[in-house]
Amino acid sequence: MLTVCPYFHVHQPYRVKRYRVFDIGVDNQYFNDASATDLNNQRIVEKVAHKSYRPTNQILQHLLDEYPDFRFALSFSGTVLDQFAAYAPDVLESFQRLVATGRVEILADTYHHSLAFFYSVPEFERQVAQHKERIQSLFGYTPRVFRNTELSYRNDLAKWCEDNGYVGIMAEGWDPVLGWRSPNFLYRPVGCERIKVLLKNYKLSDDIAFRFGNRGWESYPLSADTFAQWVHSHHGNGQTINLFMDYETFGEHQWEDTGIFEFLRALPSMLMRHQDTSFRTPTETIEAYDAVGDLDVPHILTWADTDRDLTAWVGNDIQRDAIAATYQLEQDVLATDHPELIETWRKLQTSDHFYYMCTKWFNDGDVHAYFSPYESPYDAYIAFMNALSDLQLRVQAHLRSQMSQPTLATAAEQTGETVTLENVVTEQQISPGTDITPDAGRSILMVRMQAWGVSLRQMCGDMWQRLRSLFK
Secondary structure (H helix, E strand, O other): OOEEEEEEEEEEOOOOOOOHHHHHOOOOOOOOOOOOOOHHHHHHHHHHHHHHHHHHHHHHHHHHHHHHOOOEEEOOHHHHHHHHHOOHHHHHHHHHHOOOOHOEEEOOOOOOOOHHOOOHHHHHHHHHHHHHHHHHHOOOOOOOOEEEEEHOHHHHHHHHHHOOOOOOOEEEEEEHHOOOOOOOOOEEEEEOOOOEEEEEEEHHHHHHHHOOOOOOOOOOOOOHHHHHHHHOOOOOOOOOOEEEEHHEEEOOEEEEOOOOOHHHHHHHHHHOOOOOOOEOOOOOOOOHOOOOOEEEOOOOOOOOOOOOOOOOHHHOHHHHHHHHHHHHHHHHHHHHHOHHHHHHHOOEEEHHHHHHOOOHHHHHHHHHHHHHHOOOOOOHHHHHHHHHHHHHHHHHHHHHHHHHHHHHHHHHHHOOOOOEEOOOOOOOOOOOOOOOOHHHHHHHHHHHHHHHHHHHHHHHHHHHHHHHHHHO
């Protein structure tokens, strides 16, 4: 018996608009671009919903209805679920109907599609818990298999997953890691006793995800019949064919005119023509097969670029600078206990921001440029760092307000003649509508303006020094 385990990842980030240095201290809406460009998050979600999510969900629903043995797995970032709820609720409902069949497994993930495990395990754990709660509330489902951002994997992540009750974890079936071994078997992560790792068959997966519409490819055009024959050739030399790819492969990365939808419609019947070929979800695969050996991955492994490491996100100085600056804010951001500031910081952790800053060349560089909404990696860096600088200002203002709150409260209690500061004091200082004396109000406004002015000058100076050091 050879089974096929299809898995699709659904994700959209909150892209940072072209946020200028002059916006720092003035505009705290980093993700609300309203232009007709690919920085408009609502526009992108609606476009991809039309091209990919709606037609693909319709096809998959039909396949589930027609073939009782057909099944697959999905993973969702929290950021895409939030944008579905805001911009395309019918898409979210169609995913809920797929899961309600009982033959679609949902995987655990980080809420904000971040690389937090490699920078802050406590923050990683908070995001995983947030994701688990969101999946439970939307789908009534508790994931049992873990999939980390960009399929990033390492031995200690597998151990964390085992210690936290997961039965499986997914990773890239990369040749330099496997050596002579095949990705079509289950393995036991080194240092673990129970959990199993499912490895992506990247050659077969990428035939669909990347090569399908390439007219220069020797196998173009690829039919479902031909692909099924490639899968069937592994009978007797494998347990499972793990086809892992982005959900947006269907209709967005591979456009409708490539024939990708017809391929998807025909694939299950072509695969099941062989009587010993069927489908299983990741959990079913783990329960069906024993691990054939140990898998040792001491260094970070991902499914991105030819390097299959983190260099897609931290391969140059501007990427490393941006991600380091982001996680340096952790202690101060959490100390605010301010939900909106914390959520904004987490949206800035989304790995896509750093992916857009990649400066690789050749095929990898082409892929990064294709997905980036910015004119250059440096534009992505500048917009991101300006937004991060503004967030830092807001965080520091909130922490100062927490320290001075008793003094302000005392001033309000001693009020004689009062004035309402609706537009003078922000939510980081005092709640609008608080009554204080005119003198106290003027003092608060002057202190706040001075503090912001000094901070702005310092931020601009820091940005200039950072750019000089990175580009010299």
